[in-house]
Amino acid sequence: EVQMVESGxxxxxxxxSLRLSCAASGFTFSNYWMQWVRQAPGKGLEWVANIKxxxxxxxxxxxLRGRITISRDNAKNSLYLEMNSLRVEDTAVYYCARVRNWxxxxxxxxxxxxxxxxxxSS
Amino acid sequence: xxxxxxxxxxxxxxxxxxATLSCRASQSFSNNLLAWYQKKPGQAxxxxxxxxxxxxxxxxxxxxxxxxxxxxxxxxxxxxxEDSAVYYCQQYFDFQDTFGQGTKLEIK
Numbered sequence: 001e002v003q004m005v006e007s008g009x010x011x012x013x014x015x016x017s018l019r020l021s022c023a024a025s026g027f028t029f030s031n032y033w034m035q036w037v038r039q040a041p042g043k044g045l046e047w048v049a050n051i052k053x054x055x056x057x058x059x060x061x062x063x064l065r066g067r068i069t070i071s072r073d074n075a076k077n078s079l080y081l082e083m084n085s086l087r088v089e090d091t092a093v094y095y096c097a098r099v100r101n102w103x104x105x106x107x108x109x110x111x112x113x114x115x116x117x118x119x120x121s122s
Numbered sequence: 123x124x125x126x127x128x129x130x131x132x133x134x135x136x137x138x139x140x141a142t143l144s145c146r147a148s149q150s151f152s153n154n155l156l157a158w159y160q161k162k163p164g165q166a167x168x169x170x171x172x173x174x175x176x177x178x179x180x181x182x183x184x185x186x187x188x189x190x191x192x193x194x195x196x197x198x199x200x201x202x203x204e205d206s207a208v209y210y211c212q213q214y215f216d217f218q219d220t221f222g223q224g225t226k227l228e229i230k
Contacts, residue, residue, distance in 0.1 A: 035219060037167070044224040045159070045167060045210050050217065059217040062123065095166060099214070106173025107214035108157035112166035 002026040002111045004096050009116030016086050016120070022079040022096030022113055030054070030074040033099035035109060036081050038092040038118075046092075049081065050099060064090075086120045093117050124148055124213050128222035136230045141198040143225045145189075145211035153190045155214040161224070162207045170209075171196060203229050 008020040022034070035050040049060045049070040058070050069082040079096050094116050097109040125148040135141055145156070153174035159167040169178040171187035174194055186197045198205055206229045211222045 037221075039161075044208070045161065045212075045221045047212065047219045047221055050219060057217070059219075061218065097167075099219075100172075102173065102176075104173065104176075105152075105154045106176055107155055108169050108172030108178065109159075109167070109212070110169045110172075110178060112168075114166055 002098070004098065004111060004113035006094065006096055006113040006116035009094065009118045011119045011121065012086055013122050014086060014088060014120055017082070017084045018086065018118060020081040020083070020094055020096075020116055020118070022081075024077045024079065024096075024098070027098070027111075029072075029077040033101070034072060034079045035097050035099050036070060036079075037095045037097060037109075037112075039095070039115075040089070040092040043092075048094070051079070083118075086118075088120050091118060091120050123218045124151065124215055124220055126211050126213060126220055126222035128209075128211060128225045130225060131223075132226045132228065134228040134230060135201055137201050137203060139201050141196075141201055141205070141227055143196040143198075143209055143227070145194040145196070145222050147192040147194070147213060150191045151213060151215035153194070156187075156189070156194050157212050157214070158185075158187055158196045159210045159212065160205075160207045161210060167210070198227070201227075201229055205229060 036048040098111040156174040158171040208224045
């Protein structure tokens with residue numbers, strides 16, 4: 001069974017840092033792109049970052065670039081999101097998701113974790 | 123960066139009716155790169171449609187996707203109460219895999 005479990009969220013003061021983790025199981029983690037998506041209270045889904053299966057390519061949303069780093073450890077079947085200089089507006093539930101590329105060239109995120117809450121407040 | 127604009131913002135329909143949700147892109151891209159998700163409060167997003175028109179595993183055939191270029195549509199026929207949710211489109215064209223702002227579907 002495919003599973004992804006996020007951890008590392010919590011309450012942090014503005015300007016602080018957090019490292020989110022996503023533990024994947026039930027599939028060959030090293031074969032898939034992965035992404036982080038967040039949802040702030042009362043807002044829509046926002047794509048945050050993605051990373052190629054071997055970690056050689058990463059992309060970030062413009063509003064967070066320079067403050068976040070996505071990484072992965074394929075030996076540990078784990079995805080990470082390092083967040084620095086956190087702001088109140090970064091408060092959100094952060095989801096990790098597997099990005100699948102089907103044989104016909106289609107793309108979509110077919111498995112998601114349940115999310116980890118990040119709250120930035122003084 | 124591709125901007126996806128979804129309409130309407132909110133849709134209120136009765137059980138058994140058909141819902142038509144739109145997702146318009148700021149530039150054209152291959153329809154292989156468009157997906158639709160259902161999001162309910164407290165739950166993770168659920169993939170409904172990938173490649174613009176392919177149903178994900180376990181998704182009822184009441185859900186269908188269509189479109190190409192810059193205009194994509196999610197159609198939900200024969201609405202059921204459990205279809206009440208926010209629906210999002212997402213594109214995978216340029217590595218900046220943006221979402222639309224969502225359409226809230228209310229079942230009366």
